[in-house]
Amino acid sequence: MLIRIVRLTLQPGRVADFLAIFRDSENQIRxxxxxxxxxxxxxxxASxxxxxxxxxxxxxxxxxxxxSALFGQVWPATKAxxxxxxxxxxxxxxxxxxxxPSLPTT
Structure with a gap:
């Protein structure tokens, strides 16, 4: 299993836009x-x-x-x-x- 973490620092006034993109795509990604x-x-x-x-x-x-086509839609919109x-x-x-631990030999 591979675990992927992506940290996204958003423009403060664009958080709601990001959350809408995530909500619209999360089930398709899953x-x-x-x-x-x-x-x-x-x-x-940091909110x-x-x-x-x-x-x-x-x-x-x-x-x-x-x-995928899905990533091709989601990532550019998020990246903006x-x-x-x-x-x-x-x-x-x-x-x-x-x-x-190895024991010393004497």
Whole structure:
């Protein structure tokens, strides 16, 4: 599973426009092949900063969405509302196994 986070800093007067775009497209995004989860977060300190948080079966599924007609409509409309460039990154859940420290040999 690939997790995608995109931080969006919006022009303060355009937040309502962004929320309308998100509301109009969120179910279509959730129904894209490979999309398992999508939610919108609002920054705790800055009301014009939002993050999208999505889970994808694979990087190929995310790329297919990013090359879709839907993305071609949603992203340019959203991008026009930015006050700063977006920050986007993808991560995989980490699996950390406990290890036994090496003992010094004497």
């Amino acid at each position: 129904n894209m092949p490979g999309c398992r989860h999508l939610e919108l977060w609002q920054d705790a300190d 014009n900063i939002y993050c999208t948080h999505s889970h994808w079966d694979s990087a190929a599924d995310l790329d297919a969405y990013r090359h 509302l930015f006050a700063a460039p977006p920050l986007a990154f993808s991560v995989y859940p980490a699996s950390v196994e406990p290890t036994t």
